Amino acid sequence: MIPDLGQYASEVLVAYGATFFLLAAISGYSFWTSERTRKRLADFKNRQMHE
Amino acid sequence: MSFWKFANPNRFNRLVDRLVPYCTVLAVILLAVGIAWGFFLTPDDYRQGSTVKIIYLHVPSAMMAINIWIMMLAASLIWLVRRHRVSSLAAKAAAPVGAFMTAIALITGAIWGKTMWGTWWAWDPRLASFLILFAFYLAYVALWTTYEDRESASDLSAMLCLVGSVFALLSRYAVNIWSQGLHQPATLSLDKETNIHDVFYFPLLASIAGFALVSLTIVLVRTRTEIRKRKIEILHCQELSP
Amino acid sequence: MKGLLVKEFKLTIRSKSGFGLALAFYGAFSILVPFGMETRLSALQSPAPAILWLGAVLSVLLSLDRIFQQDLVDGSLERLATTPTPLEAVVVAKMIANWVTAGLPLCALAVFLGLLFGLPLDERIWICVSLVAGTPALSAVGTFGASLSLGQGRGGLLLPVVVIPLCVPTLILGTLVVNRAAQGLAIQTVFLIEISISLASFALMPFASAYAVRTNLEYS
Numbered sequence: 001m002i003p004d005l006g007q008y009a010s011e012v013l014v015a016y017g018a019t020f021f022l023l024a025a026i027s028g029y030s031f032w033t034s035e036r037t038r039k040r041l042a043d044f045k046n047r048q049m050h051e
Numbered sequence: 052m053s054f055w056k057f058a059n060p061n062r063f064n065r066l067v068d069r070l071v072p073y074c075t076v077l078a079v080i081l082l083a084v085g086i087a088w089g090f091f092l093t094p095d096d097y098r099q100g101s102t103v104k105i106i107y108l109h110v111p112s113a114m115m116a117i118n119i120w121i122m123m124l125a126a127s128l129i130w131l132v133r134r135h136r137v138s139s140l141a142a143k144a145a146a147p148v149g150a151f152m153t154a155i156a157l158i159t160g161a162i163w164g165k166t167m168w169g170t171w172w173a174w175d176p177r178l179a180s181f182l183i184l185f186a187f188y189l190a191y192v193a194l195w196t197t198y199e200d201r202e203s204a205s206d207l208s209a210m211l212c213l214v215g216s217v218f219a220l221l222s223r224y225a226v227n228i229w230s231q232g233l234h235q236p237a238t239l240s241l242d243k244e245t246n247i248h249d250v251f252y253f254p255l256l257a258s259i260a261g262f263a264l265v266s267l268t269i270v271l272v273r274t275r276t277e278i279r280k281r282k283i284e285i286l287h288c289q290e291l292s293p
Numbered sequence: 294m295k296g297l298l299v300k301e302f303k304l305t306i307r308s309k310s311g312f313g314l315a316l317a318f319y320g321a322f323s324i325l326v327p328f329g330m331e332t333r334l335s336a337l338q339s340p341a342p343a344i345l346w347l348g349a350v351l352s353v354l355l356s357l358d359r360i361f362q363q364d365l366v367d368g369s370l371e372r373l374a375t376t377p378t379p380l381e382a383v384v385v386a387k388m389i390a391n392w393v394t395a396g397l398p399l400c401a402l403a404v405f406l407g408l409l410f411g412l413p414l415d416e417r418i419w420i421c422v423s424l425v426a427g428t429p430a431l432s433a434v435g436t437f438g439a440s441l442s443l444g445q446g447r448g449g450l451l452l453p454v455v456v457i458p459l460c461v462p463t464l465i466l467g468t469l470v471v472n473r474a475a476q477g478l479a480i481q482t483v484f485l486i487e488i489s490i491s492l493a494s495f496a497l498m499p500f501a502s503a504y505a506v507r508t509n510l511e512y513s
Contacts, residue, residue, distance in 0.1 A: 006095065008102045008166050015162045016090070019108045019155050026151045027269050034272045037279040044286045186458040193454045197445055203512040207441050207505055211455065214437060214501050218459045221490065225462040228483060229469055 058135035060278045067275045071268060078264035085111075085258030093250055105163045107255060111262035112155035116184060119149035119266060123191070124216045127209035137278065139205035142212065143195055144273030148266055150188035157181055176226040183222045187215045297383060301390035304363055315352040315395045316402060322348040323406040334411030341410035342471035345420055348406075349399045350431060350460050354453055356395035357435040360387050361443055361506070374510055380503040388429075388436045388495065388502075396428030419474040426488045427467035433494035433502075434459040440505040444512070463490055 057063045089107035126142035129135060160178065161171045172178065194211055198204035326344050327337055364370040373383050400421050407417035438456035442449055466487040473480045 006100050008100050011162050011166050012101050012104050015105045015108060015159045016086075018158050018162075019112070022151050022155050022158075023265065026148060027265065030148075030269045030273045030276070034276045034279075037276050037283065041279045041283055041286075044283055048286065048290070183458060183461055186461075190455045190458055193451055194441065197442070197449065197451045201444065201512060203444060203508045206508040210501055210505055210508075211441060214498070215458070218434075218462060221462040222458075222465070225465040225486075228486075229465045 074268040082261030088254035107258040109159040111259040116153040127212040140277040297386035315356040319352040337410040392432040400424040423470040429491040430494040433498040443509040
C-alpha cells in the first residue's frame with residue numbers, strides 16, 4: 001500500500017510524521033480549550049441565572 | 052451586510068459556530084486529498100527521488116507561516132485604528148498557529164536539506180529569515196503571555212507586531228546581502244516558465260488549500276475561545292462587584 | 294529638549310548601575326570568549342568582528358533595564374507624560390542618553406579589545422566605525438523593548454526575547470561592514486544601509502516607544 005520510497009523512505013516518513021504530529025497537537029489543543037471554555041462560560045451563565 | 056458587523060463578538064462567535072463544522076470537514080478532505088494524492092499517486096523526481104514528496108508539507112506550511120503573520124499584521128492594524136476587540140483577539144489567537152507552521156516548515160526543510168544538501172541546516176537567506184520569523188512569533192507570544200491579565204496587552208502586542216513586521220522585512224533583505232543561497236528560488240510563481248511540473252503542481256495546490264483551511268479553522272476556533280475567555284472574565288468581575 | 298537631555302545624562306551617571314557597568318560587561322565578555330577558543334591569534338581573527346559585535350549587543354541589552362526604571366519608580370514618568378512636552382521627545386532624549394552612555398563608550402573600547410584578537414589597526418578602526426553607525430539602532434530598538442516591558446518590573450526575560458529579533462538586521466550589516474572591509478571588498482552599500490537603519494530607527498521608533506509607554510501608564 002505504501003509506495004516504494006527508495007533510499008529516502010525514513011526521511012520522508014519522519015517528515016510526514018512530524019508534520020501530522022504538530023498539526024494534530026495545535027488543532028487538538030485548540031479544540032480542547034475551546035470546549036473547556038465553552039463549558040465554563042455555560043456554567044457561569046447558569047449560576048448567574050439561578051442566583 | 053458589512054464586513055464590520057462581525058466586529059461584534061457575539062455575532063462573530065455565532066458565525067464561527069456555524070462555520071467551524073463545514074470548515075473542519077472541508078479542511079480535512081482537502082488536506083487528505085492533497086497529501087494522499089501527493090504521497091501515493093505522484094512519481095518520484097528523477098533527481099530527488101522520493102524526497103520530492105516532502106514538498107506537499109514544506110511549501111504549504113511555509114506559505115502559511117508568512118500568511119498568518121500578514122494576517123496578524125492586518126488584525127493589529129485594525130485594532131489600532133478601529134479598536135475592534137475581536138480583531139486584537141484574532142491576532143493573539145493566530146500567533147501560536149503561525150509559530151507551529153514555521154516550525155513545520157523548518158523541520159520538513161531540515162529533513163529535506165539533509166537528504167539533498169547533505170546538511171540539516173545551512174545559513175541560507177530563506178532558512179535564516181524563517182528562523183528570524185520564528186523568533187518574532189516567539190517574542191509576540193511571550194509579550195501576550197506576560198501581560199495576559201492586563202488591558203494593555205492588546206495595544207502593546209499590536210505595536211510589537213507592527214514594528215516586528217518592519218524589522219522582519221528588513222532582516223529578510225539583510226540576510227540576502229549577507230549570504231548567497233543554497234535554497235532554490237520560489238516554487239510557485241505566476242509569471243515564470245520554470246514552475247514545477249503539473250504532476251506535482253495540482254496535488255500541491257490541493258495541499259496548500261488544505262493547509263490554508265486547517266489554519267483558518269484553528270484560528271477561528273482559537274479566536275472564539277479568546278472571546279469566551281474574556282466573557283468569563285467580565286462575568287467574574289461582575290460577580291465580584293455587583 | 295536640552296533640559297531633558299541634561300536630566301537624562303545626570304540620571305544615568307548617578308545611577309548605581311551607571312555607565313561603567315555596560316562597559317565592564319563588554320570587556321569581561323570579550324576577554325572570556327577567547328578562553329573558549331583556540332589560543333592562536335590567527336584562529337581568533339576571523340570570528341573577532343562577530344564576537345565584538347555580539348558583545349556590544351549584549352551590553353546594550355543589559356543597559357536597557359535602567360532606561361525607564363528610575364523614572365517609573367519615583368513617579369516622574371507619569372509627570373513627564375502629562376506635561377506639555379510630548380512623550381516622544383522624552384523618549385528621544387532617553388534614546389540619545391542611552392546611546393551616548395552605553396553605546397558610544399563600547400565603540401571606543403572595541404578598538405582596544407580588538408588587540409586581544411590580534412586584529413590589525415585598520416580592522417579595529419572599521420569595527421569602531423561600524424559600531425558607531427550601528428549602535429544607535431540598538432539603543433532605539435532597545436528603548437522600544439524597554440517601554441514594552443515597562444509594566445513588568447525589573448529583570449524580566451521579556452525584554453531580551455523581544456529585543457533580540459529586532460537587533461538582527463543591525464548585527465548582520467554591522468559585521469558585514471567589518472568583514473567586507475577586512476577583505477578589501479566594496480562596503481559603500483552595506484555601510485549606507487546600516488546607517489540608514491540607525492537613522493530610521495531613531496526617527497520612527499520614538500513614536501512606537503512613546504505609544505507603548507503611554508499604554509503602560511494608562512492601564513497601570
